[in-house]
Amino acid sequence: MPTYVVLLGPPGAGKGTQAQIISKTMDLPHISSGDIFRENMKNQTELGRQAKGYMDRGELVPDDLTIAMIRERLSRPDCARGALLDGFPRTPPQAQALDGMLAEFNGRVNAVPYIKVSENVLIERLTGRWTCRAQGHVFHEKFNPPEKPGVCDYDGSELYQRDDDKAETVANRIKVYFAQTMPLIDYYQKAGLLIEVDGAQPIEKVTADLLEALQART
Numbered sequence: 001m002p003t004y005v006v007l008l009g010p011p012g013a014g015k016g017t018q019a020q021i022i023s024k025t026m027d028l029p030h031i032s033s034g035d036i037f038r039e040n041m042k043n044q045t046e047l048g049r050q051a052k053g054y055m056d057r058g059e060l061v062p063d064d065l066t067i068a069m070i071r072e073r074l075s076r077p078d079c080a081r082g083a084l085l086d087g088f089p090r091t092p093p094q095a096q097a098l099d100g101m102l103a104e105f106n107g108r109v110n111a112v113p114y115i116k117v118s119e120n121v122l123i124e125r126l127t128g129r130w131t132c133r134a135q136g137h138v139f140h141e142k143f144n145p146p147e148k149p150g151v152c153d154y155d156g157s158e159l160y161q162r163d164d165d166k167a168e169t170v171a172n173r174i175k176v177y178f179a180q181t182m183p184l185i186d187y188y189q190k191a192g193l194l195i196e197v198d199g200a201q202p203i204e205k206v207t208a209d210l211l212e213a214l215q216a217r218t
């Protein structure tokens with residue numbers, strides 16, 4: 001049976017950072033909905049054009065577009081053994097759609113680590129985040145600096161600051177998270193899948209806690 005792990009947590013909690021590391025350890029592809037939207041924007045596809053306004057405002061892209069995009073991605077051969085989902089689902093209808101599509105793929109959500117971080121920490125993390133142009137690797141100017149400023153350690157591409165990591169948009173994204181994504185914590189808790197991890201710890205310690213919890217469940 002394939003293994004599907006959903007990483008939950010507010011923007012800036014460290015989902016992408018941890019997914020980058022544990023996808024290698026677990027040998028599962030890292031599927032980031034935000035990265036796929038940004039890739040589509042860069043390539044000026046129809047989906048990218050439709051998503052852009054929502055992303056610029058820090059709002060969620062409509063469920064139908066997002067669900068269709070993830071379904072297409074999870075149907076590809078590299079996801080045959082499962083996937084590590086980062087940034088999807090983000091609303092209750094997305095979570096229900098995910099349950100339905102994974103049943104079609106003869107799988108289910110196996111575990112949902114919830115990376116918990118307080119709101120004041122998130123703003124500092126997001127406004128200091130630097131992202132790589134080629135593959136979306138993330139760094140932080142203070143907490144996780146690249147070896148060479150402005151250059152990605154993994155693939156040598158240029159690092160940039162995302163438009164939606166500006167202070168004004170960050171505040172809206174956190175608000176949207178509380179309104180639309182928080183209900184998923186309850187959804188997965190009731191399903192017995194939620195694993196709470198303290199995301200305020202150093203990156204390596206969060207990774208160790210995540211792997212320990214996941215090894216017991218997957």
Ligand code: ADP
Nearest residue numbers: 011012013014015016017125129139140143203
């Ligand atoms: P998310 O994918 O949940 O939005 P990221 O993984 O992109 O979060 O992390 C947000 C920012 O915080 C990045 O700049 C990252 O380098 C930094 N970061 C991630 N985890 C930690 C941590 N445990 N401690 C300090 N900074 C972190």
Ligand code: ADP
Nearest residue numbers: 011012033034054055059060061066087088090
């Ligand atoms: P972060 O890592 O900081 O949480 P993401 O890269 O996951 O940010 O998401 C950036 C933006 O992409 C979101 O603000 C939203 O506009 C869009 N997006 C990403 N995932 C989803 C989703 N599952 N549903 C709707 N919109 C999404």
